[in-house]
Amino acid sequence: MSLLLLCVVSTILSGDVYDIDTKDPLQAHVLIVETDQIHLCNPQGTFAIPDLPLHTYGLIISHIGYKDETLTVVIQQPDTIKIQVGLSSTPIDVEQVETKAERIVAPGKRTFTKEEMEVIPGAEKDVFRAIQMIPGVSAASDYLGLFYVRGGELYENKVLFDHVEILSPYHYFGIGSAFNVDLIEDFEFHIGTVPVRYGDAVSSVLLVNSRQADTRQNGVVSIDPIEANFFCSKPLTKNLSVALSAKRNYLDVLLRELGIVEGVLLPYFFDLQAKVSIGTKYGNFSLNGLHSKEGTDIQASFAEETVELQMNGVSNTFWLDYDINASEQLSLQTYVFYSNMDRYLHGEVPTGTGSSETATEEYDVQKYGTYLHMEYSPGFVTLTIGGGIGRYELMHTGPRIEDIFYKIGSINYSLEGDTSDYYSFLYATQRFSILDLLNCEVGERIDWLPAIKDPVFSPRIKLVHKKRPNLFFAYGHHYQTPPLEYQVQEYEPLKAKSLNIGVEHLIIPGLLGKIEYYKKEYENLIRGYPTDLFFNDGTGTASGIEFSLRKYRVGRLYGMISYAYSLSKRTSPYDSTVVTSDVHRPHILNAFLGNRLPAGFEVGIKLQVSSGLAYRPVIGREGHDQWMPIYSPTKERLPYYQRIDVHVEKEFSLWGMQGELYVTLLNITNHKNIQGYLYNGDYTLRKAIYQLPRMPLVGIRIKF
Incomplete structure (x- = not known):
């Protein structure tokens, strides 16, 4: 028609x-x-x-x-x-095209839908593992979903769920995400020059968007060797609906019973999330809650010595958001939220003299506040204005848990952080066209960060050529509160100046190519680890070029291939020299190809090849009653990382319900990727810690 x-x-x-x-x-x-x-x-x-x-x-x-x-x-x-x-509805044809794509030109933004996350081999329906397919993003371990962006640190990323910050988005050491994929609509990943709406992050911002209210009852039950999931959404009235999800992992139990791994950090976790949606003639209310709990007790033996680790933690986030469509030109969003995180960790390591050394870390964080976001589009320009206020409270005692388990230096020190302060922010953006050639976005953000004396100003600009191929330019300043558990004389905000230049071209509908060059300069980084004396004056640089070709889920074939080459250096934690970042991988190649076949089959294969992580080998030891390592003055790299995963799933009908049966084979070549080295108490012996071996995973999803 x-x-x-x-x-x-x-x-x-x-x-x-x-x-x-x-x-x-x-x-x-x-x-x-x-x-x-x-x-x-x-x-x-x-x-x-x-x-x-x-x-x-x-x-x-x-x-x-x-x-x-x-x-x-x-x-x-x-x-x-x-x-x-x-x-008008029509019977579904298996040949019908399904298209899902992000806006064609959005510098520094990547978008994945729930359906795309579910079919990436090895992602296992985890948002944090899915984004590791994005150029410039890497992980330190197969076991962990923790991600590092362009050589940045983990704490330099911010994770939001429906625009509300989640203090503990992944469970200890990143073994799993706190989010149930069935409650997710899609996610946006912002790197480079981030929109001014998002602050307090110098590496990246991950925004996870939840499903909106459903007009019909539906649900999903799934189980695989990693975790079990439940999701249900039900409309109670025309304007009221509820959604509930829960999941629990048990990979720790499975791997130990099979004897595949021993003493690896795989804590259990349990997540419960609920959403109540209320529609009114004035707008839409949403009441949300996320509760997470985790814990474990681990003993790892090496050379007749034992490392023990106990972990327990609870986190909660509650928020109310209200979306108001005041007119066709004006929309408002308001948020009120409360988050808290409590964790207790206790470790015991041998000293090499027949005795052991213990340490305990306690961590308690609370953050609450409110903010408003407004967008006004009179026709020739789009104006965005927002602001918020809240309070941040932190209490930390003991050394960092990484010191306890990996024994990087002495654990006989304590980071006594105790901070309680207000924060606030304002931002404004103006989007308009210039001579029908450029889309221009100019913004400014002002932050009053906790524990920081003076306000910080973050100007940002983006220019996009409207004709294909689309050239783009972006530049901006970003600030972030430093980790407040580190004790410094006077805190200064972490700062990053970001430059992004590139070209994006829609080769044919559904096939998008992109080349991007970026450069970042960092100031006020934390250095001084692993002693009890820290400085807030470190510097760093990150630059690189990224190539990507993405085929959206249009037709049967879809996938993505990308290559990133980068350089990343930061002030050494031990002195004032500039060294390669530990989490930086100079070369990263990712490739993923999926195919939707007849009879309800879908297959996918993923390849990941990257440089090994940088590390300082132990070249000697010193001390008597307690041995201390002597590290090499220069860093070396672990061997190259490579892994191939395969995923096959089949749709089926059972008793009037739809479902999917899927099989994933991780590390199909059984390549021995080295995660790092573990030393005994007197640093005379070391052994390699390997990442995931070849491992099959079988799962089933039932939709009702």
Whole structure:
């Protein structure tokens, strides 16, 4: 069906897409034929396309299981319109195209949907493992979902769920995510020059978006050797719905019973998350809660000596958000939240003299506050304004747990952090077009960070060429509160100046190529580890070039291939020299290919090859009653890391319910990747700690 709309339209075109029979909203795809841009409606079926120049456009509205709708829109002069599009259902054809894509040009932003996360081999439906396919992102271990971005530290990343910070998003040492994938709609990963809406992070911001209210009851039960998951969503009334998810892992028990690994940090965890959605004529309320609990008791033996570790922790996050669509031009979002995290860790390590040394770390953090986000689009420009205020409280005693287990230096010191302070921030962004050639975004952010005396100002700018291929430029300043468990005379905010230049080209619909050069300069980094004397004056640099080619889930074949070359150096924790960052990998190659086959089969294969991590080998020892290592003045690298994973899944029907049976084979070549080295108490012996061996995983998902 084809319609012609002759409208007095602005540079903003918005609309609602719905089922023409039931009137239920549809999360459809809107394709602009002339520009090949694909826009995804939100779960309420709404889309908005800003900054359209005067022109005639063809739109194709599509959704799997529905007939496509074709519209012609004529833009004659600046204004704003909103269209209504109803789609008629049709039987699903296995040949039908399903498209899911992010906005074509968004410098530094990567987006993955829930469906894409589920089919990446080795990701195991974990958001933190899925983002390791993104150029410039790496992990220190197969066992851990902890991620490092372009040579940055772990604490330089911020994780948000529905725009609310999660203090403990991954369980101890990153063995698993706190988020149930069935409650996730998609995630946005911002690196480089981050939008001014997000602050207090100098490496990256990960935004996880939850599913919106469902109009029909549905649920998922899944189980595999790593964890068991439950999710259920049910509308109670027309304007009230609830969603509940729970998961529990048991990989620690499985691996020990099979004798595959011994003494590896694999704590158990349990997560419970709930969401209540309330729709009103003034807007949509959402009440949310996330509760996580974890713990373990580990004994690892080496050379007749034993390392013991006990861990227990609880974290909670509760928040209320209220979305208000005041008009077609004005939208408001308000948030009120409370988060806390408590953890207790106790370690015992041998000293090499027949005795042992113990240490205990206690960590208690609370953060609460409120903030407002407003977006106004009068037609020729889009204005974004926001701000918030809250309080941050931290209490920390004991050494860092990494010292306890990996025995990096003495553990006879304590980081006595005790901070309680208010924080606040303001930001504003203006987006507009220049001569129908450039999309320009200019923003400024002001932060009053906890424990920092003076406010910090973060200007940021992005320029995108509107014609293909799309050239882009981005530059900005980013600030972050330093880890307050480190004691320094006067805290200074971590600072990063970020530059990004690149080109992005939609080769054909659904196939996106990208080349990006980046450079970052760091100031006020923490150094002084592992003693009780720390300094807040470290510096660093990170630069590199990244290539990626991504085939979205359009048709049967989809996937991604990327290569990143980078250099990253930081002030040594031991002195003032500049050395290679420990978590930096100069070369990272990722490749993933998936294929949707007939009869409900879907297969995927993933390849990862990267440089080994940098480390300082022990070249001697000193001391008497307690031995201390003497490290090499220069760093070496572990051998190259390489791993191939394969994933196969099959859809099926059982007693009127739909389901999926899947098999994943991790490290199919059984390559022995070295994670690091463990020394005995007197540093006379060491052994290699290997990462995951070849390992099959079988799982099942039942949808109801």
